[in-house]
Amino acid sequence: MPASFGRYVRRRREALRQQDSAYSVRQLAQRIGVEPSYLSKVERDEEAPPSEEKIVRLAGELGEDPDVLLAMAGKVSSDLKRIILARPELFSTLIRQLKDLPDRAVSRVVREVRDGKW
Amino acid sequence: MPASFGRYVRRRREALRQQDSAYSVRQLAQRIGVEPSYLSKVERDEEAPPSEEKIVRLAGELGEDPDVLLAMAGKVSSDLKRIILARPELFSTLIRQLKDLPDRAVSRVVREVRDGKW
DNA sequence: TGGAGTGTGTAGTATACACTACACAGCATG
DNA sequence: CATGCTGTGTAGTGTATACTACACACTCCA
Structure with missing residues (x-):
């Protein structure tokens, strides 16, 4: 717990x-x-x-x-909720995909997005 | 609205x-x-x-x-909530970073994660 | 022409959420 | 020894959530 x-x-x-x-x-x-x-x-x-x-x-x-x-x-947090609610298909899919990835992998996505030319 | x-x-x-x-x-x-x-x-x-x-x-x-x-x-959805709540720092950061990116960019992240070797 | 199915109006309920208001006993210190 | 601060117990409150139960008027059609 x-x-x-x-x-x-x-x-x-x-x-x-x-x-x-x-x-x-x-x-x-x-x-x-x-x-x-x-x-x-x-x-x-x-x-x-x-x-x-x-x-x-x-x-x-x-x-x-x-x-x-x-x-x-x-x-x-309600601001996170609002972000998700604005584009539910996209964010739902993404979050579910990240569910079982280890922290390292998720962190990497975070970094790539931050630095990246997405 | x-x-x-x-x-x-x-x-x-x-x-x-x-x-x-x-x-x-x-x-x-x-x-x-x-x-x-x-x-x-x-x-x-x-x-x-x-x-x-x-x-x-x-x-x-x-x-x-x-x-x-x-x-x-x-x-x-409560299952999405649970995913976020399990790793709040990571997911909060990521979601906020994606907030202002256009759909195309978010979709690309979705695809990269799906196909990728993260 | 009456019985089945249509949607809807009114009223009420149980539970959770997010607290407040006030009182009280214990300790410390000037 | 009383003043002030400590934490806490009891009781109650307003609002929202998520519904139910029942009744009513209308239409279709056999």
């Missing part, structure tokens, strides 16, 4: 808290715009992960990649 | 209905597993599109690409 969202957030927050008292549940909750008790429950996986917007803000505060944090919450 | 989900389904169903009386609201609804009145409202865009499962069955009945029909409903 993948590391749970809440557990992961709690670890990150507590790590930052060592250096910076601004990372209490209360203060962090305030900065991302939720109630402390809610964040507390989320961190203990007693509540489901919050909305995309809050997760993105959380990622910002924790210095994490929003896409990765969203993934831990089982969500795909 | 994109063709609405309901309108599109209705057109498809009515087209098939010309040749085959099995494409009444009632019969089609039964085959996909919903109430006729619900399908009727969906087709008139009075109700939001149904769940992924029903849309996939609908696509099957109408001879449409499930991914395309799902896209019209603003949904990304």
Whole structure:
């Protein structure tokens, strides 16, 4: 099973808290715009992960990649969705083709596209 | 604006209905597993599109690409989601890179990956 | 002319999502 | 010893999702 969202957030927050008292549940909750008790429950996986917007803000505060944090919450960023929805046949085919390729191969595609004259 | 989900389904169903009386609201609804009145409202865009499962069955009945029909409903197939969620950094980067490339270029990537020795 | 099939209107429901509001106990420190 | 901060428990809320159940009017045709 993948590391749970809440557990992961709690670890990150507590790590930052060592250096910076601004990372209490209360203060962090305030900065991302939720109630402390809610964040507390989320961190203990007693509540489901919050909305995309809050997760993105959380990622910002924790210095994490929003896409990765969203993934831990089982969500795909809505901007990625929009890209796929704009050309569903193309992207569906491509993504399914890449499904079983190793990371190295996918990375290579990423690089080729970035550098390339496609 | 994109063709609405309901309108599109209705057109498809009515087209098939010309040749085959099995494409009444009632019969089609039964085959996909919903109430006729619900399908009727969906087709008139009075109700939001149904769940992924029903849309996939609908696509099957109408001879449409499930991914395309799902896209019209603003949904990304859950199996695609799972693929992305398994490797969020990689797929997020790739998809964003492909965002502004023309269809031709994306198709080319699709072909290269299909044929290629990646 | 009545029985089957057509689409549709009204009303209601169960579940999930994404939270808030408030209270409370424990610790620390000035 | 009280003030302030820590995390957390309980209860409730508004909105969306994804439908069902039933009834009604109309048309076709045997």
